[in-house]
Amino acid sequence: MAERFTFINQGKGGETHQRADGDTPVMTTPQGAPVADNQNSLKGGTRGPTLLEDHVLREKIFKFDHERIPERVVHARGMGAKGYFENYGDLSDITCADLFQRAGEQTEVFVRFSTVAGNKGSADLARDVRGFATKLYTREGNWDLVGNNIPVFFIQDAMKFPDLVHAAKQEPDRGFPQAQTAHDNFWDFATLSPESVHMLMWTMSDRAIPRSFRFMEGFGVHSFRFVNSRGESKFVKFHWKPLQGLQSVVWNEALKINGADPDFHRRDLWDAIQSGDYPEWELGVQVFDDEFADQFEFDILDATKIIPEEQVPVRPIGKMVLNRVVDNFFAETEQVAFCTQNIVRGIDHSNDPLLQGRNFSYLDTQLKRLGSPNFTNIPVNAPRCPVHHLLQDGHMTMKNPTGRVNYEPNSWEPEAAGPRESPETAFQSHPTPVEGVKERVRSELFADHYSQARQFYISQTDIEKRHIKNAFVFELSKVERLDIRERMVSHLLNVDDDLARDVGKGLGLKEMPEAAEAAMTPRTDLPESPALSIILNGPKSFKGRKVGVLVSEGVDAALFAKLKEAVEAEGAKLAVVAPTIGGVKDSDGNALAADEKVDGGPSVVFDAVVLLPSEENVDELAKDATARDFVDDAFAHCKFIGYSPAASKLFDSVGLTAMLDDGCVSLNGPGDTSKFIEACRVLRYWPREEKVDRF
Ligand code: HDE
Structure with a gap:
């Protein structure tokens, strides 16, 4: 118990004060001075004014006043857990990433699951995408795979992200609705951005109301690169598959769970881990080469598209086990700082324009939230491997660097010279050729917005199709403007006629609108992909x-x-x-x-x-x-x-x-x-x- 309240053992002369009555520690001020009375402030007379001189009171209130940090601009509500990733075998033929080299090797992991739109205090069962962010503390640095439970995204270019998020969150004049997209602004934006139609099919499906974090998949979404030690590279998409099987709730149930237990998902994860029922996910990869990328029907750099598992199978490469809850919610779950830029040797980014934008955003937002570039020293963010660099100072410097050298190159004797570069063991960008003129454009290959939306829909069981229709009707029934409701139905006509008609009927439309104008004629020949159904991938x-x-x-x-x-x-x-x-x-x-x-x-x-x-x-x-x-x-x-x-x-x-x-x-x-x-x-x-x- 004593440790729980002991913040820093000061080293020499810094033993914890002990009370005379045994092993409870002495309460101190943050400066380490013992506190005599934690109930009463210092007053001038029994009924007199509180004195400004009361440094114990002032320091206590000061610490309290500064307890909050800005909540995440998206994914504010989350739940963290700890565990390990166990590698299945030697993957050196496709990647030199250290954690994938030796069978059975374990790498420490921190995971944060989240909802996207709601504020920190919102309810868990919002119809929403779930964040699935993992930090793997590898021997060659931290690798953050910051994914979602849905393999595609609403938009194709980072330029549109602030608008998407503004439209999805509370409307700015009234500050509501909280944690839901069932309002005019969201559907106005979404229907004016046809690239979101595929993702809308997923968010209107039961994927957006999981029964538990334990029963949902995770996806890296973007195409990344694997690079092996010979410098050869292939593309890769990452998947987390829950060994517990997939499961969702039904919408009417979700509405009621939010009232009965707003912490339903948090509590579920906490209880499962605390009772020894550790959730597990297999990490799987879809690996494909440039040749496949060139002949694939869609652009593999477009985050609104998947590569069906039936086309490129998911190869399991390891397993993640979550076997520890956090010690402290704020210190770990709130302060964990995921950055998509955190990758390690053997893995590289692709030119996906959404990913490129994310690589700027995450580092920037951590500075805003955590207040100092030294956030990498916070225990949950600190790499577990040795860290040697010559960067220095700044708010909240936690280490006392010694010696005279803080620059490189230098000519001091080796013991004092400090760290040196190491090209053989370092992260190297894969030398992909870059050419072209500078222009603000979207690749033409990104223009097919409906074909995979249809593929998703036809891959669902009848029950799931019904849920998707009902979800569209529910959400759009909360939209006040008829033209926005109709605009969505006009997009659905490009996805599936029955779906569009049933939603139109559910909304009580007097007449069906014309199908939305499509930049590319939607394909109707993509085959069903059973991997996209939850019911077909349930537990055993x-x-x-x-x-x-x-x-x-x-x-x-x-x-x-x-x-x-x-x-x-x-x-x-x-x-x-x-x-x-x-x-x-x-x-x-x-x-x-x-x-x-x-x-x-x-x-x-x-x-x-x-x-x-x-x-x-x-x-x-x-x-x-x-x-x-x-x-x-x-x-x-x-x-x-x-x-x-x-x-x-x-x-x-x-x-x-x-x-x-x-x-x-x-x-x-x-x-x-x-x-x-x-x-x-x-x-x-x-x-x-x-x-x-x-x-
Ligand atoms: Fe994020 N996203 N995002 N995102 N995202 C954040 O970073 C951003 C996107 C995802 O549990 C923020 O630390 C941009 C896709 C997760 O701490 C911020 C774009 C995917 C989390 C940010 C995207 C994600 C975040 C807010 C478009 C799935 C929670 C707080 C270019 C692959 C991480 C923070 C956690 C969080 C920016 C799109 C997943 C602002 C600019 C696509 C799981 O930096």
Whole structure:
């Protein structure tokens, strides 16, 4: 404990002060002077004025006044975690990056997941892109792979980024809406920038409402380069694939989770790691040469395009395991400074104009946020390898450089001369030829804005297509201007006719608009890519998921015990939801502790639910509106529902008795519990959706 509050051991004579009563440390001022009274300020008389002389008070308030730093201009809300990357094998044929040379070698990692548009205090389940930023502390310097959970982006050129972000965030006059794109400014900008249509398909899909950070993919988005020790280079795209499988929530659920638990994603990651259920992602690469790049249908420098995995397979090259939470949220998650420019020998940038712009922006923003070019000395940002340079001074210099030499070349004797260049082991830009006239242009190859949007759409299952349509209708229904709504439908006509018509119908358009004018005729011959569907890439088991069990006094002890056993055998978790947080007595008279009171643990925060009321107390439970919501929502969100015979009264209370389907599994005896958990492996009972989703 003492260490938690001990900031810097001062070295000579700097032992922590100890209190006479044992091992609690003495509280000091930031200057190290012991504090006598942390409750009362210094006053001139018992009821007199506080004295300006009170340096203890002034310093305490001063530190407090300066606790906040500017929040990130985008990706303000995030959650960090620590772990390692383990390399699968020798990749020296394609890259000399040190971390990819030796099988089994581990490299320390820091990850920050985030939402993009909302402020730091916004809710986790916003419909939004998720940031997936990784810092790998390699032996040859930090490599930051600053990606998202969606493999394409809204815009093609960094020049458009401030406008995109302004349009997406709160409208400037009113300061709302918070953390959502369902407003006029965003859709106005997006529909005037047809390059965003592909990304809009992704953000209107369930990718934008992940169930957890643990169940989403990450993408480096841009094409990068791998370079081997012979100086040969190939292009590469990076993918993080969750070994937990993909999973998202449904939109109505997301809206409710935001109220029930705005920290849903943060808490999920924290709880999983703290309970030893460490999330893992495989790092995969799509490697391709210049010849492929030249014959590919689209420009590989265009961040609004993917290379389908079916065309260039993703080769797994290692695994990341997150096995530690942060020690301190501010020190690590807030102060971590990702910079796309942080790359290492063996990896290089490409000419993607978005990436080129990012390489300026990230370093610049860190200076604004962290206040000093010495942010590389903050522990979470400091390389783990030796650092020797002759750069110096500035705000918050943390090291005491010794010696006389701060320039190079110099002719001092080797021990005093300081660091020297090392071309053999250094990062070298791949010598790609550059030619052309200076001009503000966009490559013509970037002009196809619809073909891959269509490919994404046709690759989805019917359920996912329905969700995409519903999302467009929801978002555009919040847009006040009819012409903006129509403009979006005019773009959708270039993507898929059915999609456009259903969205038009959902918006109640009297007439369909003309299709938007396209710079290049959209292609309709791109094949489906199953890798783009979430449902087709779901988990193999129910591991890592959570079952909420609604109980009342007298809950069947044997059934509950069997259920718990089956849930835990699957590697899932069980939470008891009871009328009071004091829990209930089971049928054997034993106390069963509650994890949640029923209104604090609605069914939206669980992957599946079980209703275990007792015959004697079910009527009481059925009178409670939140207990009824628990059942009604679980059914509406297509969750698997296990239930004991007494639960029929709960179904009656919400008018569902006649609608029960195969997703509702009756637990008549202890043997049925494993059957229920097996059913849960597909996560949702989707056939129900058509019956409950009318608009
Ligand atoms: Fe970022 N982005 N971005 N971005 N971005 C930031 O850097 C920027 C883009 C991404 O958890 C900022 O430290 C520009 C694409 C993530 O700390 C800022 C452009 C992708 C994070 C910035 C882009 C990203 C950021 C804000 C267009 C996916 C969170 C605070 C040229 C490949 C990192 C900060 C974290 C954060 C600029 C586009 C991912 C302002 C100019 C494309 C995951 O520098």
